[in-house]
Amino acid sequence: MASALTNLLQSLRIGPLSSTSKSNPNDVLIIPKVEKMKSKTELIEVPEITLEEVAQHDSFDDCWIVIYDRVYDVTQFLREHPGGDDVIMDHAGRDATIAFHGTGHSRHAVEMMRHYLIGQLPDMQCIFRSGQNKVLSSGIPD
Ligand code: HEM
Numbered sequence: 001m002a003s004a005l006t007n008l009l010q011s012l013r014i015g016p017l018s019s020t021s022k023s024n025p026n027d028v029l030i031i032p033k034v035e036k037m038k039s040k041t042e043l044i045e046v047p048e049i050t051l052e053e054v055a056q057h058d059s060f061d062d063c064w065i066v067i068y069d070r071v072y073d074v075t076q077f078l079r080e081h082p083g084g085d086d087v088i089m090d091h092a093g094r095d096a097t098i099a100f101h102g103t104g105h106s107r108h109a110v111e112m113m114r115h116y117l118i119g120q121l122p123d124m125q126c127i128f129r130s131g132q133n134k135v136l137s138s139g140i141p142d
Helices: 002-011 085-089 097-103 107-116
Strands: 035-037 043-045 062-067 070-073 117-120
Touching (some): 062 097, 070 107, 107 117
Antiparallel strands (some): 062 070, 070 117
């Protein structure tokens, strides 16, 4: 059981630095910051983008939004969004978390989001995630 858990944590890249020591209290948990999934095995980090920078992208032809402290470029997606472009444009260049959450998007919709992920807010501007990836709401992207 313990090794199954260890394997799971290792496959998620969350685990003690040393794989040889058993439950050393000095082990440090490595928890990845925000990473964009390039393939199943390759993870790359996304850059920090401030709310001020996001605010510069508030038009139909250049639309960024913030959902759960992560920044998405939805310029192309706007046109194909099943809920319509207008509902996203209402939040262009700003935080859209509450509207996104309130709509009750499906798991499929949440998984789609990774395709549009371009960055994350700096820690100082995060309001839904803080510290070691603590999430204050449920049903959000991993
Ligand atoms: C990257 C961001 C977004 C993605 C990938 C996305 C994706 C989707 C998808 C796949 C659907 C179809 C229903 C579902 O599977 O849940 C949907 C519906 C919808 N979305 Fe989004 N969405 C995004 C952002 C937003 C935002 C910011 C709003 C703001 C209000 C919004 C409002 C809606 C609405 C109103 C519907 C229609 C729900 C219905 O007819 O039942 N979406 N979205």
